Amino acid sequence: MFKVLPKQTASMSTRDGVRLDADIYHPDADGEFPILLMRQPYGRDIASTVVYAHPTWYAAHGYIVVIQDVRGRGTSEGEFKLFTNEINDGEDTINWAANLPGSNGIVGMYGFSYQGMTQLYAAVAKLPALKTICPAMIGYDLYADWAYEGGAFCLQTNLAWAIQLATETARLRGNKTAYQALFAASRNLPVTNPEIFQQLAPLSFYHEWAAHSQPDAYWEKLSPKHHLQAVDLPMFHIGGWFDTYLRGTLHLYKDMAARNTTPQHLLVGPWTHLPWGRKVGEVDFGKKAVSPVDKMQVRWFDQFLKGIDTGLLDELPVCLFEMGSNLWRTFPNLPTPNQKSYFLSTTGLASIREDSGTLKTQNSELVTHDYLVHDPWRPVPSVGGHAAIPAGVFERSHIDCRSDVLTYTSEPLATDLHLAGDVMVEIWCSGDRPSYDLCAVLSEVHPDARVFNLTQGYVHCRDEIHRGSTKIQLQATCARIAKGNALRLSLSAACFPAYAMNSGTGSVLSSMQLMDAQTITVTVNCGDAFPSQVLLPVVSQN
Incomplete structure (x- = not known):
C-alpha cells in the first residue's frame, strides 16, 4: 500500500473550449501509475462514496485516481444536458488523463448510475488508452432499461432524480428561490401534481422523457446501446437484485458477452440502487451481502491495467448472490434454467380471501374468473421492490389483504426451490377501458403468514393489443425459497407512485389527467382454455 499525496485540483479544456475540473489523488511514490477515472454530476467531493471506498483508498493501491465534474456540474464550466455531451467529453477527458504527470498512459474507469453511464459513452471512441471499464447499475437502452418499464413511466424514480438534478442546478446558479422550492419538493415528492415540477424546472429532461412514451428516435440517439455495437472492451458489470436499473446491467452484460472477445464478468448483489449493504429494506441478508466491489475492482484493475496475473481469468465470470441461502453462487455464464x-386457479374470490386463489403445478380444467377493480382514488400503493422509494424487501401482507389485489398462493414447498434468472408471468385477461396496467409481484409466504416480496414486474396495456394473453416480465432474481414456505403471486392494476397510474386511456402525468381517470375493471381468466401462469427459472442447488 502506498501513502497518498493530498488531493490536487486540475483542469482541462474540451474540444469546444469548455473547462472541466477534477480532483486528482496520487500515490506518494516515484514512477508511473495507471489512471482510474470517474466522471460524475454530483460534485466531485462525493466521488460516489455512497457505495465505493474513498478515492484515497484506490490511490493507495497504486493508481492515480481522477474524479471529474462533468460539463455544467460542480465547478466545471458549460451547460449540463443529460448525457448529451458525454461521448465527446469522455473522449477528451481520457486523452487528457492519459497524459497527466505520473501517468503511464493507461486508463480504466469505474462508477455507478450516471457515473456508470459516462463509462459507456467514453468507450464509444475506442481509444487505445482506455483498457477496461466497470459499469455499475446503468441503462443500456435508456427507454426500456431506465425511463420506462413494460411501457409504463417509472414515475417515482424519474421524478425524484429529476428534482435532485434540478435542485443542484438551482444551487449552482445561485437561485435561492428555486432551490428552496425544489428542495421542498424533493422532501414531498409531487407525484399527484407533477406539473409543479414543470413550473420549477421547465427545462428538465423529465418533461422530454414523459413526452416520449414510445421507443422512438429520441431514445435511439440518447441510448448507449446504439453507440456501443463496435466496442470490444473488458468489462466488470455490477448490479443489484432490487436496483431499478438491473434490466440495463443484464442487457449490457448479455450483449457484450455474446459478441465480445474480451472478458466480461458480472456481479449481482441483493442490493438496491444504494447503499450496497447487508440490510435491504426490512431483511438482513447477512455478512456475506456486504459489498465486495472495492476489492474486486482493484483486482480487476490490477489484471487489466497493471498486467498482474490475479487468477481472475481462471474463475467463473458470473457471480450471483442467492437470497435465502445468503451465499454467493458462481456460474460460467448466466444460468439457463x-x-x-x-x-393460477381460483374460486372467484382471490381479491377477498387468500385461500381462494391458488398456484398449482397442473392447470385446472375448470374455467374460472377473478375481477380486479382499480379505483384511481385509492390506487394500490407501491411497497419495496426495485421501482419504489424506498426499494428492497418489505413485509407486504397488508397490501395483499386489499380487495383490489388478487393473490394466488401455492402449497408449502416440500423441498427447497432454487431460482436464478428471469421470471415471467402470463395472464389471460381483458379490461373494460381502452388501456389498463398490470403489476405482478412474486413473494415468499412464511408459515407465520408474513409475506416478503421477491421480484416484480409491470406492464402498460392497450386492450386491443393485449386482449387475451398478457406477458409481464419480472425483474431477474436469484433466490432459495425454503422448504415449508410458499410462493405467492399478487396482481393489481396499479403500483403507485412507483409507476404512473393509468387513467383508462393512458398514463396520468398531471392533476388534470388524474381528474379524468376512470375506474378500471380487469377480468383475469384461469383454467384449461386460459393458462394464466407464473414461469419460474429453476436451477439445481449445485
Whole structure:
C-alpha cells in the first residue's frame, strides 16, 4: 500500500473550449501509475462514496485516481444536458488523463448510475488508452432499461432524480428561490401534481422523457446501446437484485458477452440502487451481502491495467448472490434454467380471501374468473421492490389483504426451490377501458403468514393489443425459497407512485389527467382454455 499525496485540483479544456475540473489523488511514490477515472454530476467531493471506498483508498493501491465534474456540474464550466455531451467529453477527458504527470498512459474507469453511464459513452471512441471499464447499475437502452418499464413511466424514480438534478442546478446558479422550492419538493415528492415540477424546472429532461412514451428516435440517439455495437472492451458489470436499473446491467452484460472477445464478468448483489449493504429494506441478508466491489475492482484493475496475473481469468465470470441461502453462487455464464409453471386457479374470490386463489403445478380444467377493480382514488400503493422509494424487501401482507389485489398462493414447498434468472408471468385477461396496467409481484409466504416480496414486474396495456394473453416480465432474481414456505403471486392494476397510474386511456402525468381517470375493471381468466401462469427459472442447488 502506498501513502497518498493530498488531493490536487486540475483542469482541462474540451474540444469546444469548455473547462472541466477534477480532483486528482496520487500515490506518494516515484514512477508511473495507471489512471482510474470517474466522471460524475454530483460534485466531485462525493466521488460516489455512497457505495465505493474513498478515492484515497484506490490511490493507495497504486493508481492515480481522477474524479471529474462533468460539463455544467460542480465547478466545471458549460451547460449540463443529460448525457448529451458525454461521448465527446469522455473522449477528451481520457486523452487528457492519459497524459497527466505520473501517468503511464493507461486508463480504466469505474462508477455507478450516471457515473456508470459516462463509462459507456467514453468507450464509444475506442481509444487505445482506455483498457477496461466497470459499469455499475446503468441503462443500456435508456427507454426500456431506465425511463420506462413494460411501457409504463417509472414515475417515482424519474421524478425524484429529476428534482435532485434540478435542485443542484438551482444551487449552482445561485437561485435561492428555486432551490428552496425544489428542495421542498424533493422532501414531498409531487407525484399527484407533477406539473409543479414543470413550473420549477421547465427545462428538465423529465418533461422530454414523459413526452416520449414510445421507443422512438429520441431514445435511439440518447441510448448507449446504439453507440456501443463496435466496442470490444473488458468489462466488470455490477448490479443489484432490487436496483431499478438491473434490466440495463443484464442487457449490457448479455450483449457484450455474446459478441465480445474480451472478458466480461458480472456481479449481482441483493442490493438496491444504494447503499450496497447487508440490510435491504426490512431483511438482513447477512455478512456475506456486504459489498465486495472495492476489492474486486482493484483486482480487476490490477489484471487489466497493471498486467498482474490475479487468477481472475481462471474463475467463473458470473457471480450471483442467492437470497435465502445468503451465499454467493458462481456460474460460467448466466444460468439457463428449467422453466417451471405454476398455474393460477381460483374460486372467484382471490381479491377477498387468500385461500381462494391458488398456484398449482397442473392447470385446472375448470374455467374460472377473478375481477380486479382499480379505483384511481385509492390506487394500490407501491411497497419495496426495485421501482419504489424506498426499494428492497418489505413485509407486504397488508397490501395483499386489499380487495383490489388478487393473490394466488401455492402449497408449502416440500423441498427447497432454487431460482436464478428471469421470471415471467402470463395472464389471460381483458379490461373494460381502452388501456389498463398490470403489476405482478412474486413473494415468499412464511408459515407465520408474513409475506416478503421477491421480484416484480409491470406492464402498460392497450386492450386491443393485449386482449387475451398478457406477458409481464419480472425483474431477474436469484433466490432459495425454503422448504415449508410458499410462493405467492399478487396482481393489481396499479403500483403507485412507483409507476404512473393509468387513467383508462393512458398514463396520468398531471392533476388534470388524474381528474379524468376512470375506474378500471380487469377480468383475469384461469383454467384449461386460459393458462394464466407464473414461469419460474429453476436451477439445481449445485
